[in-house]
Amino acid sequence: MTDPHQDGREKLTGMTAYNGLKLHRRTLRLDGRSYTVLGLRPGTAERFAVNEFHGTWHVVTHRAGALLLGSLLWGMAHQRAQNTVLVVDRPFLDTNPFDAEPSPPIVIAPAHLAPFGDRAARELRRRLPLSTPSEGTVRLRTSGYAEALADTQAWFRNRPPRHFHGYDERHRRPVIGVRAGLLVLPGTAEWLREWAVEIGPLDPARPGAASGLGMVYDCIHTDFSLEVQVFDNYHDRVTAARLAREQLESDPAAPKDPDSLHPLVWDRGTTIHTRMRRNRTARQPRSAPRTTP
Structure with a gap:
């Protein structure tokens, strides 16, 4: 019998949800605080590229990469440890598939737990790529994510109202953008989960995706500050x-x-x-x- 948790992945609802995926853990001093910095392990095959075009930042990847990115966002939404961020850096970044410029590292920062400001970004950027030995591993927990992806319309319809200190959270949008050479995705748990459910299903093989051009995309902010593009021929x-x-x-x-x-x-x-x-x-x-x- 095949182990359903082989390689840190489990099969649920016909999809690969990265529940149990091992991540490296390191402790870094940033902006006067002790941060736990999580990162992908060398055996991870998924790849990402980042570019800026017409004032919009893009994360470009392939089908498995979209699902991994969604899983990372979902897992960080359920993170409970203070001052914990996740970094996607070399060797998991490619030059972008348009003009071959280098891609800035990606940082997922749960805004409700990690006050990741400009100074922290600058100090982290100077330390990348991380060369200090890993202090151990933690497992990515994405319980409920595969079920959310099985019926995204139902998930959006049934999610609880999002409020932040008495204000509708949509009036307090996270500011996605580059800080000190890092593409920072900050968001409360509610926003990270929403982005995960928007990104995870992106599949260029689905009927009608981008008029059959082998690409599908989603703007995870209605102000178009970030777009995720998924190509069926990304590596080529x-x-x-x-x-x-x-x-x-x-x-x-x-x-x-x-x-x-x-x-x-x-x-x-x-x-x-x-x-x-x-x-x-x-x-x-x-x-x-x-x-x-």
Whole structure:
């Protein structure tokens, strides 16, 4: 019999909910406070990229990455220890699949437990990537998340009212953005759970996703401060953009300033990616022709 908790994952409602996933734990002194900093372990296969476009920050990933990100948000929503944050840093970050710029690390900070301000962000950024030995592991707890994903409409319909010190929490929106080179996702437990339920189901294979272009997205804030994009060919897109940038940077005639270089990387990366898909399709074995008896 297969162990349902193998590799820290369990099968529920036909989905992989990362309940029990092991995370590294370290203690860092930031802004005069002792913080517990959680992070992914080396065996984690999921990858993420971050970029900014037209004033909106994007987290770009693949199907499993979206589910992992949602699970991390859900787990941090139920975190009880004070001053605990979670960091997604190298090697789990790719250059972005558009212009191949490096991705800033991602920090999930439960606002009800961790006052993660600018000074804490600066001090953490200087310590990344974390090289100190892990002090041990903790397990990500996502109880109830798979059930929420099984019927997201029911979850949103039945969730309790969200209030913060007597005010409707929607009047106190968390400020998502980059601080000291970190993409910080701060939110109370209610907001983190909501984001988790919005992000977790993103699947480019679902019928009608992005008009069949192999991409689906969700803006987790109605003010469009953050968008999560999920591609079915995410890894190929990352590779194509990286190759395009390497080619252009080795060309003496190519522009050096980012505003001129980035559109060229994007265009050439699209061409490389299209060629990669055609080559892969050409290598696929064709079905044997039917024979008439």
